[in-house]
Amino acid sequence: MKTRNKDKRIVQQLVAFCTVVIVFLTGCSSTENATNRNVAGIYLPGINLLEPDYKVFHENDTLTKFYFRIKSEDLLYTKRRSDTTFTANLHVKYELMDDLEQLIDSATVYFNDFGQNNEKKYLEGVVNLKTKTTENYNLLMSFYDANRDNYLKKKILLNRANVHHAQNFLAKDTLGNIIYKNYLSVNDKVVLQRSTNNYTKEGSLKYFHVKHPIAKPPFSESEKDENIVLTPDSAVTLSFDSINNVEFTINAHGLFLFQTSEVIKEGPTFFCFQNNFPEIKDVENMIEPMRYITTKEEYTNLMEAENKKLAMDEFWLEIAGGTERARTLIKEYFNRVENANHYFTSYLEGWKTDRGLIYLIYGPPNVVYKNKDYENWIYGEENNIMSMNFVFYKSKNYLTNNDYVLSRSAIYKNTWYRAVDTWRSGRIF
Known part of the structure; x- marks a missing residue:
């Protein structure tokens, strides 16, 4: 760090x-x-x-x-x-x-x-x-x-x-600097201070090796998989020192949850995604978000290609029809991926979330209404019958405060395929 x-x-x-x-x-x-x-x-x-x-x-x-x-x-x-x-x-x-x-x-x-x-x-x-x-x-x-x-x-x-809530803990690095983002890198060290209101002498650091699928299209009948039930792959008990601190190392990619209660499943959560997150720099990490605009066969070929960089370049050149347009498409598409990671990351990467899905394909919305329970996105002019309207409801999730679920509907099917076809025709939607 x-x-x-x-x-x-x-x-x-x-x-x-x-x-x-x-x-x-x-x-x-x-x-x-x-x-x-x-x-x-x-x-x-x-x-x-x-x-x-x-x-x-x-x-x-x-x-x-x-x-x-x-x-x-x-x-x-x-x-x-x-x-x-x-x-x-x-x-x-x-x-x-x-x-x-x-x-x-x-x-x-x-x-x-x-x-x-x-x-x-x-x-x-x-x-x-x-x-x-x-x-x-x-x-x-x-x-x-x-x-x-x-x-x-x-x-x-x-x-x-709730004394076990994440706000009763403050994460710092070993130099005493506050850790503001809860996504970290492998080998980062965390010094976690607890509130003096929490009288527990020890806590459990649980590690989950999880890989979540990408969001489903907005017209999918299944709005969301069953409630998230994760089983930790490992757990270690850590004792607070005399100044209410515990120290641990992020030693793998995955999810880390620190709890001082097994009954109230809350506590500070730390995520370790791919290297350089929220930026996208590795070729394999660039191919994954392309699943939204590729066919199943195209995506499989990209993932199994011996030279993934060459295969990815050939895909963009083919749909763009030229080098300059391909560069423009790549820049816009992966800027949206990184922006989605910045805005929408929850217990999974931002581009994999429902909001990330819509943002990546349709771009930033023209109108956003937001309150504590939901967000309403509008593409186009408000109150125009031709505009698209997406509603995301906030999900109760003890792992994150940034989890929103799209209210899916069959009415999005035509607009979704039109947007994807626009990308596949070498034009930014």
Whole structure:
């Protein structure tokens, strides 16, 4: 796992600055209902500009910490006429609400960073929240780039009532850097800290060697296979040390689940997919997502080819009819694969999910309505009879909070084959 001491210093400086300039707000404010607002930009790379990563950690019985990081290249650095330095200005606001969405507390943190546009570094910070162990909360976080006049809002459920929930654990690397993404690489080491509310002295690290099939076409009569029931291939008991930490190594591709209760099957989950994930670089990993636009025979020939790179190139050249068009098709198709991995990864790679399936073949939707239970995607103009409408319902899955199931229907059959035929005719759908 790559880490940088420079990033560590940035974290410390930012936390110190945030502590000084925090401003508490009074009064009530309303929260906009996302179902009434088109949020299609969340699935358009580069449109949001601000793409913060975050982790929630219930450190003890009264304190919840919201850790976040933002790429400095996502912020606009400007300078005043009288100044020679470039500065980014970021406002981070939180609104803590009860489960009925009544405002309990709110605050805004202002901070500056000195640097240059397109500089490669992370800005990290933490917001402290006063919470109770017996309550669940709704947290609305707003990130505002003042120089660009651009903002992003994220709504997060804080699960305080269940001490075995993943939010009661904080994963770090061996240098103390927070692990924001739960997909890791082989040989990565994880230091897992538990909340002091969880009094268990040990936990079980379970390993599942699983390979899930790709999503079925949107017109398939079977909406989803039976509920996920996984049996671990191995399990090891780990004891917490005196500072509430356990350490382990991701030693294979697959799924790792850490549990402190065998009754409540929840806990932090870590995934180890192919190398370089979410990027697609190996030829074999490029062939798998092509299954959506290949015949069974074509796919088998690609997978069994002695020279897979040559076989894949020949496939794209044949459907494109020329080198330049083939390059354009390949670039767009695999950009969508990587974007799907970025947006939709759950207990399996993003491109294998129902949302990944639709995104890969149809592209980013024109309209997205989203709430806590479902997402509604529209391709084309809203309320137009010729537009396509896909609804994804959130699935209760103890392995991930990002699992959505498409409501399948036979009405998608014609549009699906038309989209696939478009790709196979050498044109981007």
